[in-house]
Amino acid sequence: xxxxxxxxxxxxxxxxHKKGGGVCAYIRKDIKSLVLKDLSxxxxxxxxxxxxxxQHKKSKSLLVCVSYRPPDSPLDCFEKYFKPNYVHALTMGxxxxxxxxLNCDMLKPTPGSASLIKTTKELNxxxxxxxxxxxxxxxxxxxxxxxxxxxxxxxxxxxIETCISDHFPxxxxxxxxxxxxxxxxxxxxxxxxxxxxxxAIDLASNRDRLVSIFRMDNVDEKLTIFNEIFxxxxxxxxPVKTIKVRGKSCPFxxxxxxxxxxxxxxxxxxxxxxxxxxxxxxxxxxxxxxxxALVNAQKxxxxxxxxxxRNNTGSxxxxxxxxxxxxERESVVYSKEPKLVAEEFNHFFSTIGVNAAKKAxxxxxxxxxxxxxxxxxxxxxxxxxxEENDRFSFxxxxxxxxxxxxxxxxxxxxxxxxxxxxxxxxxxxxxxLGPLTDIxxxxxxxxxxxxxxxxxxxxxLLKDGNHxxxxxxxxxSLLTFLSKICEKSP
Numbered sequence: 001x002x003x004x005x006x007x008x009x010x011x012x013x014x015x016x017h018k019k020g021g022g023v024c025a026y027i028r029k030d031i032k033s034l035v036l037k038d039l040s041x042x043x044x045x046x047x048x049x050x051x052x053x054x055q056h057k058k059s060k061s062l063l064v065c066v067s068y069r070p071p072d073s074p075l076d077c078f079e080k081y082f083k084p085n086y087v088h089a090l091t092m093g094x095x096x097x098x099x100x101x102l103n104c105d106m107l108k109p110t111p112g113s114a115s116l117i118k119t120t121k122e123l124n125x126x127x128x129x130x131x132x133x134x135x136x137x138x139x140x141x142x143x144x145x146x147x148x149x150x151x152x153x154x155x156x157x158x159x160i161e162t163c164i165s166d167h168f169p170x171x172x173x174x175x176x177x178x179x180x181x182x183x184x185x186x187x188x189x190x191x192x193x194x195x196x197x198x199x200a201i202d203l204a205s206n207r208d209r210l211v212s213i214f215r216m217d218n219v220d221e222k223l224t225i226f227n228e229i230f231x232x233x234x235x236x237x238x239p240v241k242t243i244k245v246r247g248k249s250c251p252f253x254x255x256x257x258x259x260x261x262x263x264x265x266x267x268x269x270x271x272x273x274x275x276x277x278x279x280x281x282x283x284x285x286x287x288x289x290x291x292x293a294l295v296n297a298q299k300x301x302x303x304x305x306x307x308x309x310r311n312n313t314g315s316x317x318x319x320x321x322x323x324x325x326x327x328e329r330e331s332v333v334y335s336k337e338p339k340l341v342a343e344e345f346n347h348f349f350s351t352i353g354v355n356a357a358k359k360a361x362x363x364x365x366x367x368x369x370x371x372x373x374x375x376x377x378x379x380x381x382x383x384x385x386x387e388e389n390d391r392f393s394f395x396x397x398x399x400x401x402x403x404x405x406x407x408x409x410x411x412x413x414x415x416x417x418x419x420x421x422x423x424x425x426x427x428x429x430x431x432x433l434g435p436l437t438d439i440x441x442x443x444x445x446x447x448x449x450x451x452x453x454x455x456x457x458x459x460x461l462l463k464d465g466n467h468x469x470x471x472x473x474x475x476x477s478l479l480t481f482l483s484k485i486c487e488k489s490p
Contacts (some may be wrong), residue, residue, distance in 0.1 A: 001084065002366075004197060005026055007028060007029055008026040008027060008028055008029060009026070009027050009029055010024060010025070010026055010027075011024060011025045011026075011027065011033065011035050011052055011222070012024035012050075013040055013041075013042065013048060013050040013066075015042055015046070015048075015051075021042070021046065021048070021068075021070070021339075022042075022048070023048045023050050023066045023067070023068050023100065024050070024066070025050060025052055025064070025066050027052070027054065028401055029059075030056070031054055031055070031056045032054065032055040032056070032061075033052055033053065033054050034052065034053045035050070035051070035052055035053075036051040036052065036063070036089075037090065038049035038054060038088075039065075039085045039088065043077060043080075043081045044075055045073050045074050045081075045477065046069075046072075046073050047067075047068075047069050047073050047077035047081045048067055048068040048069070048072050048083070048100075049065055049066075049067050049085060050064075050065070050066040050067070050090065051063060051064070051065050051083065051085065052064045052065075052066070053094075054125065056176060058177075059176035059177045060094070060095070060119045060176055061094055061096070062094050062095040062097065062174075062176070063089050063092065063094050063096045063416050064096075064097045064099065065082075065085070065086075065089075065096070065098045065099070065100075065222070066099060066100055067082070067096065067098060067099070067100035067102065068100050068101050068102070069100075069101070069102045069103050070103065071103045073103075073272060075115040075116075076115070076334075077110060078113075078115055078116055078119040078120075079119055081406075082119065083100075083122075083123065084120055086098075086123055088125075090149075090348070095149055095150050095153060095174075096123065096125075096149040097146065097148050097149075097172070098120075098145070098146070098147040098148075099144075099145065099146045099170070100144070100145070100146070101143055101144050101167065101489075102116060102143060102145055102147075102179070103143050104116045104143060105141040105142060105143060106129070106142040106145060107132065107140070107141060107142045107228075108141075114290065116145075118384070120147055122419050124146060124149065125147040125149060125150075126148055126149075126151040127146070127147050128145075128146045128147070128148060128151070128154060128157040128172055129142060129144065129145050129158070129159060129170050131144055131158070131159050132159070132166070132168075133159055133167055133168045134166055134167050134171060135166075135168075136166065139390065139424055144167055144168070144169075144170050145170070146170055146172050146410060147173075148172070148358060153173075153175050153176065154172060154173070154174060155173040155174060155175050156172070156173040156312065157170075157171060157172040157173065158170070158171060159171075160262075166270070168292065174247075176388055177356065178407050179324075183244050183245075184244070184245040184305040185244055186242070186243060186245055187240060187241070187242045188240070188241065188243065188245060188377065189234075189238040189239065189240055189241070189419045189420075189421070190238060190239055190240075190241045190243075191238050193237070193238075194238045195425035198237065199233065199234065199237045199238075199427060199428065200277065200427060200428055200430065200431055201232050201433045202237065203229070203233045203428055203432070204431045205232065206229045206233065207330070209225060209229055210226075210431070210435050211223075213225055213226060213438060213439065214434075214435070214438050217442075218452055218460065219439060219442040219443045219446055219448050219450050220251050220448075220452070220489065222439045222442055222448075223450045223452050223453070224436075224452070225437070226432075226435055226439060227418070227452060230420075230428070230432065231418060231420070234420065234424065237240055238424070240419055244405070250298075251301065252298050252300070252301035253294070253297065256293075257290070257293050257297060259293060260286070260289060260290045260316070261288075261290055263286055263288040264287050264289075264290045267279065267282050267283040267286050268283045268287070270282075270283070270299075271283045302319070302323050303397065305319045306319055306320075315412070334467075334468055335468065336468070338468065341468070344470055345458070345460055345470045345473070346458070347360070347470075348471065349458055349460075349470070349475045350484050366428060389443035394442065394443045394444035394445065394447075395444075396445070397437060397440060397441060397444070398490045399433050399434060399437045399439070402433060402436060402437045402440065402485065402489070403429065403490070405485055405488045405489065406422075406429060406485060407424060407426065407429075409422055409481070409484070409485070410422065411423045411426065413481075414478055414482035415458060415478065415480070415481065416455075416456060416457055416478045416479045416483070417455055417457045417478070417480060418480050420480065420481060420482075421481075423479050425481055425482070425485075436482065436485070439486075440485070440486045440489050443486060443487065448485075449486070453479070453482060453483035454483070455480075456477040456479045456480075457477070457478040458475045458476065459475070459476040459478065460473035460474070460475060460476075460479075461473060461474050461475075461476050
């Protein structure tokens, strides 16, 4: 039997050769829909999955899984049948919605709800329905659920109480057409015309000034001269620029694929002019060929990246994050002027240490906190110093030690305030190794860390709560690489 609803098309998944069962979905006719046949089936334990790809006009497409688990279906069906299909669907990079009657009461801690929660938690799915969906004379349960992979796109969700059935309908409203985000700009160095050899030669032309560093006694004066020479020279070869961040790069797109894309677009333009069936067939063939080539090229690229970085967990995780799961990043918007926000955050972060020291000093003087301490011992000063041989002291470092430290440092980390990458430092190593080693030794011998190396570019990372409150953020400090080299010195 098939019930037609005007203005809607029906997609169904029937339970063959047996009475009852099966699921279906009514889709409005102006919404493009495609059943994913590879993922849609009824398992041997009667777990139902009907996967449908939906797209409304020019909004982003999404995936919907209409599901049903009979009461007698084993609880391992979520792990055994749904999870593999969901992981496969993730590779499509789209919002995923799971909805249906799974016969697991989400209001009570039962084996069914525990199994479902375990699987959906592993898959980072969020359950939207919070109130009972089936109410009888003696019970109320929540068995009809809606899970989403990205709750940020949810506008509204809930339960509609009605007497039509003993199950209440559940619903979810989505915001598929997102507002256009303002352009994002970053400040970085442009290496378009950068030549490592020319940079090193130009840097070496300042030999006299670099040698003068060895004759100075103050570490801050030494570093001032060094930074002036190094940064002024680098600015000529790799100037600092503010650029607009473009979309995600696609390094797997070859010249052959680009040519195929151009041909596809030309055939599409021709069809729009002629509306000829033969031109449509040519365009469709070119479109399908290009799409297949893109998918295969991306798969090969990702596999190559994973193999290349399999021994570096940081780089491997970066590759994984770029290529799995649908994830929308919500851009941070502040109600105040950016400069004012930056000043407030900077004041908070820069005074954390001072305020903590004051609190510690107050606490240590409070008898209620340290009742057993003799405060006279705390404030006591005497001349009982350790023996000369037991005192701690820094030892000078050699040029070879600094060279080894620099060469061992990764080149793909974010630079600090000066925008000097580790790659540039390695390129200029033959020229700067002597002066840099002298600056580090002066810092160690004078027990004075250069002021310029204490400056960092601070990025606030929200912990929880209102992002406009500085105390709700933790600072991510990007120090210059030269300061990190000094820190690593033996």
